[in-house]
Amino acid sequence: MMTLLNYSRATQLSIILLMTSLGLLSQLTHANATPTSAPTPKWQQTIDQGAGDTVYWHAWGGDVRTNDFITWVGEQTEILYDVKVKQVKLSSTSEAVTQVLAEKAAGQNTDGAVDMVWINGANFLAMKEQELLHGPFVADLPNAKYLDLSPNAPATVDFTEAVAGLEVPWRLARFVFIVDSKRVTKAPLSMAQMLTWAKANPGRLTHPVVSNFMGTTFLKQALIELTPDVSLLQQPATEQAFITATAPLWRWYDAIKPHLWRAGKNFPENESIQQQMLSDGAIDIAMAFDPAAAAAGIASGLLPTSARIFVPSLGSLGNVSFVAIPYNASHKAAAKLVANFLLQPETQAHMQNINILGSFSVLDPTQFNETQAQVFADLPTSEALPTLTDLGPTLLEPHASWSVKLKQQWSQRYSQ
Amino acid sequence: MLSSHWPKLLMLIALGMSILLPVVIGLGEALRAAFGILPALGRHSFSVNAWQQLWQLPGLISSLRLTLFSGFAATIMALLLAIFGSSWVYNSSLKLSFLGRLKPLVQLIIVPVLAAPHAAIAIGLAFLIAPSGWLVRWFSPWLTDWTLPPDWATVQDLWGLSLTLGLVIKELPFLWLVCLVALKQINVAKQMSLAQSLGYSHSLAWRKIIIPQLYPLIRLPVMVVLVYALSTVDMAQILGPNNPPTLALVTMRLYTDANAQMLLPASAAAISLAMLMVVSILLWEVCVRGLMLINKVSIRSGGRASKWTLLGTTLITALPISFILGLLSLLVLAIWSITWRWSFPEAWPTSWSFDYWLQLLTEWPLALKHSLITALISSGLALMLAVIWLEVQDRFGGHFYRATLWFIYLPLLVPQIAFLYGLKVSFLRLGLSGGIGTVIWAHLLFVFPYVMLSLVDSWRALDQRYLSVAKSLGSSSWTCLWRIKLSLLLRPLLIAWAIGMAVSISQYLPTLLIGAGRVESLTTEAVSLASGADRRLVGVYGLLQALVPLLAYSCALLLPRWVTLKHMK
Numbered sequence: 001m002m003t004l005l006n007y008s009r010a011t012q013l014s015i016i017l018l019m020t021s022l023g024l025l026s027q028l029t030h031a032n033a034t035p036t037s038a039p040t041p042k043w044q045q046t047i048d049q050g051a052g053d054t055v056y057w058h059a060w061g062g063d064v065r066t067n068d069f070i071t072w073v074g075e076q077t078e079i080l081y082d083v084k085v086k087q088v089k090l091s092s093t094s095e096a097v098t099q100v101l102a103e104k105a106a107g108q109n110t111d112g113a114v115d116m117v118w119i120n121g122a123n124f125l126a127m128k129e130q131e132l133l134h135g136p137f138v139a140d141l142p143n144a145k146y147l148d149l150s151p152n153a154p155a156t157v158d159f160t161e162a163v164a165g166l167e168v169p170w171r172l173a174r175f176v177f178i179v180d181s182k183r184v185t186k187a188p189l190s191m192a193q194m195l196t197w198a199k200a201n202p203g204r205l206t207h208p209v210v211s212n213f214m215g216t217t218f219l220k221q222a223l224i225e226l227t228p229d230v231s232l233l234q235q236p237a238t239e240q241a242f243i244t245a246t247a248p249l250w251r252w253y254d255a256i257k258p259h260l261w262r263a264g265k266n267f268p269e270n271e272s273i274q275q276q277m278l279s280d281g282a283i284d285i286a287m288a289f290d291p292a293a294a295a296a297g298i299a300s301g302l303l304p305t306s307a308r309i310f311v312p313s314l315g316s317l318g319n320v321s322f323v324a325i326p327y328n329a330s331h332k333a334a335a336k337l338v339a340n341f342l343l344q345p346e347t348q349a350h351m352q353n354i355n356i357l358g359s360f361s362v363l364d365p366t367q368f369n370e371t372q373a374q375v376f377a378d379l380p381t382s383e384a385l386p387t388l389t390d391l392g393p394t395l396l397e398p399h400a401s402w403s404v405k406l407k408q409q410w411s412q413r414y415s416q
Numbered sequence: 417m418l419s420s421h422w423p424k425l426l427m428l429i430a431l432g433m434s435i436l437l438p439v440v441i442g443l444g445e446a447l448r449a450a451f452g453i454l455p456a457l458g459r460h461s462f463s464v465n466a467w468q469q470l471w472q473l474p475g476l477i478s479s480l481r482l483t484l485f486s487g488f489a490a491t492i493m494a495l496l497l498a499i500f501g502s503s504w505v506y507n508s509s510l511k512l513s514f515l516g517r518l519k520p521l522v523q524l525i526i527v528p529v530l531a532a533p534h535a536a537i538a539i540g541l542a543f544l545i546a547p548s549g550w551l552v553r554w555f556s557p558w559l560t561d562w563t564l565p566p567d568w569a570t571v572q573d574l575w576g577l578s579l580t581l582g583l584v585i586k587e588l589p590f591l592w593l594v595c596l597v598a599l600k601q602i603n604v605a606k607q608m609s610l611a612q613s614l615g616y617s618h619s620l621a622w623r624k625i626i627i628p629q630l631y632p633l634i635r636l637p638v639m640v641v642l643v644y645a646l647s648t649v650d651m652a653q654i655l656g657p658n659n660p661p662t663l664a665l666v667t668m669r670l671y672t673d674a675n676a677q678m679l680l681p682a683s684a685a686a687i688s689l690a691m692l693m694v695v696s697i698l699l700w701e702v703c704v705r706g707l708m709l710i711n712k713v714s715i716r717s718g719g720r721a722s723k724w725t726l727l728g729t730t731l732i733t734a735l736p737i738s739f740i741l742g743l744l745s746l747l748v749l750a751i752w753s754i755t756w757r758w759s760f761p762e763a764w765p766t767s768w769s770f771d772y773w774l775q776l777l778t779e780w781p782l783a784l785k786h787s788l789i790t791a792l793i794s795s796g797l798a799l800m801l802a803v804i805w806l807e808v809q810d811r812f813g814g815h816f817y818r819a820t821l822w823f824i825y826l827p828l829l830v831p832q833i834a835f836l837y838g839l840k841v842s843f844l845r846l847g848l849s850g851g852i853g854t855v856i857w858a859h860l861l862f863v864f865p866y867v868m869l870s871l872v873d874s875w876r877a878l879d880q881r882y883l884s885v886a887k888s889l890g891s892s893s894w895t896c897l898w899r900i901k902l903s904l905l906l907r908p909l910l911i912a913w914a915i916g917m918a919v920s921i922s923q924y925l926p927t928l929l930i931g932a933g934r935v936e937s938l939t940t941e942a943v944s945l946a947s948g949a950d951r952r953l954v955g956v957y958g959l960l961q962a963l964v965p966l967l968a969y970s971c972a973l974l975l976p977r978w979v980t981l982k983h984m985k
Contacts, residue, residue: 007760040768056933056934058933060944061439061944061945062743062942062945062949064945064950088928088933088934088936089936089940089941089944090928090933090944091924091943091944091946093674094671094672094673094674095677095928095929097670097674097676098679098837098840098929099840099929099932099933101457101679102456102837102840102841102844102929103675103844104456105454105455105456105841106840106841106842106844106845107845107846108849111849113849113850113932113933113934114932114933121674122673122674122675123674125674125675126674126675126676126677130456130457130458130676132499154625155709183564202567203567209659211669213674262569265574265657265659266569266572266657266658266659267658267659269658270949271652272949272950273949275949276949276951277548280546280548280565280759280760281548281563281564281565281757281759281760281761282546282548282564282565282567282760301756301757301767301952302767302949302950304757304759354897404675411473411474411475412474414659415475415478415659415660416474416475416478416660
């Protein structure tokens with residue numbers, strides 16, 4: 001009986017998927033056919049060059065819904081531009097960086113294996129510093145007009161590092177906490193409350209290991225809330241600034257550590273494991289970099305239906321996921337076509353659909369025409385999906401040097 | 417006289433070019449990086465900074481302790497259990513008991529755990545023994561009163577006990593199989609009945625007579641287990657503690673750090689890990705020789721009194737427990753693969769779904785095809801190379817090949833990630849990129865040593881009298897090879913091939929990095945999905961990954977019987 005129920009749900013879902021994708025498809029082809037969007041000669045050249053190619057998109061493959069979305073993107077671009085997309089599923093983005101680095105070391109400056117890579121933060125910084133990226137090219141994309149590219153807009157800064165037109169934003173990430181609302185009725189909305197909560201619920205709180213970016217993110221979130229002068233965090237971390245800025249953080253951490261899961265001696269390897277622990281009932285609070293994490297987790301059966309998101313009242317860290325093209329990519333033109341497709345309002349709406357991915361759009365809504373705005377307004381909602389207002393203010397990522405130092409200092413203090 | 421050296425030289429050159437050179441080049445690159453030279457990152461001058469960075473890592477001593485403890489404890493236990501298990505198979509006095517009836521089935525029972533990928537066993541076991549796991553769920557809440565799991569360290573304990581347990585469960589079937597194959601070369605039944613007629617108990621006779629003959633035959637596979645246990649990343653990631661983790665995981669973390677400059681200390685860590693393994697092997701050898709010496713003294717004393725009861729009881733309890741845990745780990749993964757949701761403290765899933773299996777129908781044919789092609793060709797090539805190599809030695813003799821043999825095992829001693837980067841660079845310089853042929857070559861580097869390891873001892877133990885008789889009857893060297901060696905060694909040959917298949921199927925980094933992501937396989941899919949920690953998906957892919965080796969092992973175990981039957985007719 002259970003099986004039957006699930007089958008019907010699966011069928012329903014696939015019908016919805018089919019309908020939405022068909023609907024979108026007609027809109028897309030329609031949009032492409034309208035004379036207003038006639039391509040510039042330069043872009044037409046890109047279209048001609050890219051046609052017939054396959055884009056090897058290196059992207060973390062740990063999330064089935066993202067993988068499915070990338071497959072869908074490929075189906076669309078094949079129809080629109082005769083460009084296929086092949087996802088190379090990675091377990092860590094650094095694998096793609098190593099690939100390009102090895103090619104550079106071997107002097108292979110053309111015909112590289114990586115056409116496009118899902119990237120941000122430290123990996124982007126590494127590739128930018130080593131001059132492994134193609135571009136600037138963002139401004140060349142017709143759909144860049146939907147982006148807010150004014151100085152210091154979220155789409156132009158990646159962990160305080162200037163994007164410089166080297167990468168295209170495609171999905172928004174916001175740091176959120178996930179709870180099982182059946183077990184936690186009053187979520188701790190500040191770091192001070194979290195300490196009280198941990199004392200009252202020993203062993204029910206933990207964070208991913210700090211060598212994992214989600215663990216560092218949790219520390220950064222706490223730091224922003226506890227540090228006396230937040231503006232310091234936007235500058236590179238000097239020795240002295242780091243000591244004064246992080247002193248309250250370590251006092252807080254020393255106090256909370258004994259009350260963490262396994263008394264703070266072991267930690268989940270990453271946020272997926274942490275969510276699994278939440279699902280198993282081993283802990284009560286998990287973390288994610290995706291406001292749709294709870295809704296998506298429920299939809300894929302990974303979290304209980306009572307899973308909900310909460311965000312500290314101060315707001316939470318936010319950043320943007322980008323795609324970049326390596327300097328030696330084989331199919332640069334085709335990769336640009338795919339990147340441009342990712343910025344299509346209809347694509348972003350499809351992505352924001354909770355039944356698909358549930359990631360918030362990176363586009364500037366003020367640039368939409370009425371039909372486009374309507375597509376977003378018509379998106380289905382979910383009880384577990386917060387609205388943008390629920391999420392509160394977005395906190396800026398500190399300069400990358402803070403993460404490095406936080407990681408080091410934490411290991412020094414707490415790895416025996 | 418000189419002419420007889422030519423085939424050997426040719427063979428050395430061929431092997432050198434195809435197997436040794438890539439490894440040495442890759443390793444050289446890692447060594448250079450460990451000493452500060454990595455031109456792609458703009459590092460051109462010699463420095464020992466990377467080593468200083470490495471030594472200053474907090475918790476490095478704990479990592480070292482953890483690595484050594486879990487590695488040695490797991491190898492010792494798995495070996496003891498495997499030898500004990502083999503002795504049980506040959507113990508005729510137990511024939512009538514219930515367990516005795518299981519004996520013919522032993523090989524079938526060990527195959528599933530043998531064939532399953534390490535990560536699958538680890539994930540299954542973690543779910544089994546975690547405080548929120550299956551075992552606790554059976555007794556909750558009606559017995560334990562737990563509606564939420566307790567905060568216990570049954571998995572990822574700081575001492576690495578659960579990691580050790582996982583390693584024992586996974587390596588025991590391998591060692592047992594190796595023992596059983598090796599024992600076919602010793603006339604066990606005859607020697608045992610002789611010993612027992614002289615008043616030795618079964619266990620004592622086994623210790624004093626069989627083990628000293630058995631161990632030299634399984635020495636190399638035991639080394640493989642030791643090296644694997646010391647260097648495993650996937651099992652340590654799931655079952656080991658992570659603050660700090662084992663040395664292999666420390667190395668992995670450095671290599672995958674978003675900061676590319678960390679490649680330098682990462683290379684230093686990889687070189688240290690390789691050195692640690694060499695030291696461990698030496699230490700192991702010294703200990704084993706010491707034990708053998710003590711054993712020899714006790715053999716000479718001629719004592720018949722058996723003092724091994726406590727150990728015996730421990731082993732007889734641990735053996736079935738280890739197997740049951742292994743099989744349950746796989747079973748629970750199979751259940752997960754058709755689960756939709758399964759909350760604590762339910763003993764069974766609360767809702768079921770075949771979604772993931774159905775989804776696979778559209779996705780896995782290509783991955784399966786790649787996996788099969790790579791595995792079949794690389795294991796076939798490896799087996800062929802191994803036979804040629806051994807045959808050349810047989811015909812043309814020589815001692816210095818023992819030294820070269822150690823080089824073959826280099827890929828097993830160094831963390832893959834350490835020399836794959838250098839290997840990738842050299843493949844690219846040769847203009848080899850991304851094709852399935854390059855991937856097969858890369859697999860061969862890892863498959864060949866395993867095939868060689870599992871074959872070499874049995875090959876050398878072949879009773880030379882068969883060959884002398886054949887030669888005196890006028891058979892040529894080729895007839896000897898074909899009609900005698902290969903047919904008498906059919907079983908070890910097939911087992912070696914099956915092990916090669918399993919090794920090839922499980923390769924993640926060589927497939928991804930050397931294949932430039934162009935060659936997707938069951939394992940590249942499985943590992944990237946496993947990073948998302950969805951037990952249902954791991955269940956599906958884990959079972960699929962186990963399927964190919966399962967078929968290979970079954971074939972290796974059943975085919976010789978069929979051939980024997982045919983010969984009898």
